[in-house]
Amino acid sequence: MKRELERLRDLIRYHEHKYYVESEPEISDREFDRLMEQLKAREAQHPELVTPDSPTQRIFDGTLEGFKQVSHKVAMLSLDNSYNFTELAAFDERVRRSLGIDTDDIEYVAELKIDGVGIALLYENGVLVRGATRGNGTVGDDITPNVRTIMSIPLKLQGDDGLMPPSLEVRGEAFIGLKEFERINREREEAGQPVFANPRNSTAGALRTLDVMEVARRRLDVFIYTLSHAEGLAVETHSESLKLMGRFGLKVNLTTRVCRGLSQVKNYCDEWQEKRHSLDYATDGVVVKVNRLDYQQRLGQTSKHPRWAIAYKFPAEQATTKVLSIDVQVGRTGAVTPVATFEPVQLSGTTVKRASLHNFDEVRRKDVRVGDTVLLEKAGEIIPQVVNVIKSERTGEEMPFEAPTECPVCGSSLVKPEGEVVTRCVNSACPAVLKESIAHFASRAGFEIDGMGPALIDMLVDRGLAKNYADLFKLKKENLVELPRMAEKSADNLLAAIEKSKKVRFDRLIYALGIRHVGAFAARALAQRFGTMDELLSGKSASATGLLTSEQTALSEIDGIGEIVAASIVQYFSVPGNVDVIEELFDAGVEIIYPEKKAASASPFSGKRFVLTGTLNSMNREEAKERIESLGGQITSSVTEKTDCVIVGDKPGSKLDKARKLGVDVLSEDAFLEIIKADIG
Ligand SMILES: [Zn+2]
Structure with a gap:
């Protein structure tokens, strides 16, 4: 059974990798769901065989009490910024001067700078044991349960065990893809909640929340870009380490490129300033790193930034245009949204003709009128938004917008519930x-x-x-x-x-x-x-x-x-x-x-009698009792033939001996914790 479970897990991991890391699924969502159901069912029958790296263990269902602080093995520094090619050239100068290299052929690695939140992942013997935020660079928050919900982060690394370092720390950027970002904002808009200004805000908010289910709902993604610590692995260049991480099953960004000299770096920047608009994630620049690790070492760092890397920021893009009309759209939940139509204008690589004005309060606050000239910007480089009205351009001909009182489609009266910003058509036949x-x-x-x-x-x-x-x-x-x-x-x-x-x-x-x-x-x-x-x-x-x-x-x-x-x-x-x-x-x-029936719903605890012995590390007896009872089990004080299971902590007493004598099942604390977590489905 154990072997069979592990085979099934490996198969699911393989398809997770195909889907979430390579974006090349081999099977349909339904087939994937079916495999997961199968695994869940078998694990429910054999809760003692559930391992923390099982694909069923991504989501810890519940609220965290807070985040512990953790120290990074290697400080997570922020990058120095540059805003034009002159500044980028100055960086290249400094690098070459420090290294004493006259020729213009230093090898750099150029990679897209993802608009997300930096995280550090720690793997021990190939199993994810910790995820942390950057924090102040030396100390961050332990956000492991939140990080585990990110499907493109493997809970277990691939590759042969011979090569797997006992301890591996990598860094990357957690982010929310643009389609998901739109979905989240659309849902928030319909629910009358404030929308996020950009994907980074919604990512940062998600990683900091204590409600793990909420993190899972945001469907975060990740790109891994630094191998910060790998025991016993000899790597000479940054690009080599990226390849290696890819082999381990980590999601590295395939747009990354090795560039010979500054001119190739510039080409990369120019190329992606245009092409980035076709990506499904927001990027606001390029990170340029010296490729050779021994060079990186020689260059060292200032108190804030490494001297061997710099971020090049794409110029911010805004545009002005005229509002031709403001129309009203009705959504699935009846939510009524004002939408502005503009004179078509080029903005960050696309032609913008329309933008949501979110709700009627917003239109009033910004005082957007038909005929107005407005300043547009793309929030998170994707959703066009009206920043403000350029009032100096007004001629007096502009038409103030009147919020409708009737549904534009079916004519029934619109309703705006107390305390909500959203107006709705409540006619279900609309x-x-x-x-x-x-x-x-x-x-x-x-x-x-x-x-x-x-x-x-x-x-x-x-x-x-x-x-x-x-x-x-x-x-x-x-x-x-x-x-x-x-x-x-x-x-x-x-x-x-x-x-x-x-x-x-x-x-x-x-x-x-x-x-x-x-x-x-x-x-x-x-x-x-x-x-x-x-x-x-x-x-x-x-x-x-x-x-x-x-x-x-x-x-x-x-x-x-x-x-x-x-x-x-x-x-x-x-x-x-x-x-x-x-x-x-x-x-x-x-x-x-x-x-x-049994598989998905029955808790392995329900109707069972448990006895605790020894000291648990993760919780006190009272908490353990509550957890077991909440899952339908009960705690008794002495071991008898009727006892189903004895949970053993540190320094167990005679109860353990008795359990062994009676042939009662014995569960270690770790196994117990795994089952609690498993009982989520
Ligand atoms: Zn209607």
Whole structure:
């Protein structure tokens, strides 16, 4: 079993690496999920075999009490900055003078400077044991549980054991990709929370939070760029160390280039100043490092910066343009957002025509009017934003924007809940809301219906073929072939895709409903807590008839569900129409696939009797007792035949002997901790 588990873990690690590090997945998300389910199920049967580097152990579900401080083995210095080629040339001069080299052929490594947060990772015998922030450079915070949620950080390194140094410290930049950044801000916008100014802010905030689930939700990524300490490894150049780290399975940036002399460095900078806009992450410059490590050593450092490296910052890009109109968009949750259309203008490599003005308060605060000249900037190099109005350019012809009181699509009155910044259309039959919610329903994390794109959804809604998402399962071939640009073949394909999607995993179904604030994580938590749709529905409909508050409390006690989310779920199921549509789904043949019962939901502790002996290092007895009880187990004081397991700390007493005599299972503290962590799913 142990060998089999390790084989399965290695297989999952391999696919994690393919997907998150190489971005070249070999299997579908579904197949990957299936492997994970398999591993979880087997580990639940054999909790004693769960190891901390298992792919199931990424997320510690709970709140941390705080961060311990840790000292870095080698100080994490910040880099000196340069803002133009003259300053870069001065750096090259200094380097060559110090090294006594006249020719212009020093080897540099040029790499993109990622707009994120520096972290240090410590691996012991190939297993990730610590992740820390830079802090003040010598002392940072231990943020290991948060770092473990980053999928592109291997919990276990690859490569043959012969080469693996016993201790390896690497550094890199944690960041949030631009698509994820947009998603996070869109969700915050819809939830009425302030948006992040740039990906760095949201990354820094995520790494500092004590709520590990929240970190996982932000889906951080990483590039590793320094091998700061490797016991017993002889490396001569920085570029060599990058290759080595790549071989270990660490994610290094493949855009990095070895440059001979300053002119090649300049070419790299010029090239990426343009090309960076095609990347899925924000970069604000280039880091230039002397390649030879012995040179680096000779050059040394000042009190703040290394003398062998410098950051070259791309010039900041802004543009001015005219506001042609301000329109109003309605999203899936009914959130109404003002959007400005501009005279097209070039900004950081793209043509900008539109930008969200976020909400009506924001428009008022900035006093953006139709006809105004505005200053645009890209937040985090991606999302165009109005910085301010250039009021000196006003002619008096500008039209102040009047916030609508009615939905521009369906005409029903808009609602702005007390204390929220977002205005909403609350008509669930509003075509705008309907289109967005069908798109969400059919999306990859939901029913995953291939071919159900926005253009098709527009037609289905506009022609009355889809009045809710359950109608998707009632579509007939004769309806589809009448649609423009819909050939017989594509109609068949679409119907096949719809048919295939009818078998749906429970959590995906919950996600697909589009309940406000219920993303994939909360959906999974709900699926696990309630087990079946009937229970979820009965739990909820009871709440609609007066038990609302207690139901809300029960919900917010589920890990991963906060009070706002709980209130939103209760609200959703209290609308009879919502429940009716769910019933329609089943009438149309939708079938829920539940995970194998035992595997995912049963805690290895439930119904079991435990005895503690000796001193635990990680917690006192009272805490251990609470943890065990919260997982459904119970603590008794003496070992008998009825005892299921004895947990052994330091200096165990006679209870251990007795357990051995009676043949009762014995668990070390480490194994115990692993099981607690494993019991998350
Ligand atoms: Zn509407």
